[in-house]
Amino acid sequence: MSSGVAVNEKCLEVFQELKLRHKYKFIIFKLSDDNREIIVENAAETGEYSTFVSQLPEDEPRYAIYDFEYEKPGEGLRSKIVFYAWTPDTAKVRAKMLYASSKDALRRTLVGIAIEVQGTDFSEVDEEAVLEKAQRSN
Template identity: 70%
Template sequence: MSSGVAVNDQCLEVFEELKLRKKYKYIIFKLSDDNKEIVIEKSSTNGEYQEFLDELPPSEPRYAVFDFEFEKGAEGKRNKITFYTWIPDTSKIRQKMLYASSKDALRRKLVGIAVEIQGTDASEVAYETVLDKASRTS
């Protein structure tokens, strides 16, 4: 099901900068105030994982991309571009439905995502949870 929400061109431009040039560490996307398009709420050139999580609102949905870096034994440092659908249980029902139905519009345009995370509470986006998933997809 698609909501007919458009993806702002800037979303793709900044994503490409993250993916190809490592210019950004993460990008947080949201629906515009009129719910007609997905726009960038915040992007950061650096930042620890916890700092990124602190930017996700506790009771409002968001989409995000994080350049997840981790150690994998003898292979050393690895990077996985991780896509997040953050829809907290405490979100309003209408918001939950709109974000759930609009996700594919954004997700299809972001080529090069290695890991997808669906989060409804902090435990589902915790570093260890994402590390486990990223390690298994290597």
């Protein structure tokens, strides 16, 4: 089910900067105040994984992208672009429904995502859980 929410063109611009030039380490997206479009809330050029996770609100949904680097045994340093659909259990039901129905519009716009993570609490976006997914993927 589509919500009719548009994706602001800045979302793709900033994503391309992360993907092609590695200008950003992570990007956090949110719905605009009028719930008509997905916008960039924050784009950080540097940041540890813990810094990224600390930017996710405890009680509001968000979408996010993280340029996840990890060591693959015997193959060296790897990098995967990870998409996060963050819908904490404590968020309002209407907000969760709006974010769930708008996710596909953003996902279709951001081509090149290797891994998707659905998070309803911080344990589901833990660095070790994402590392495990990254190592299982090609």
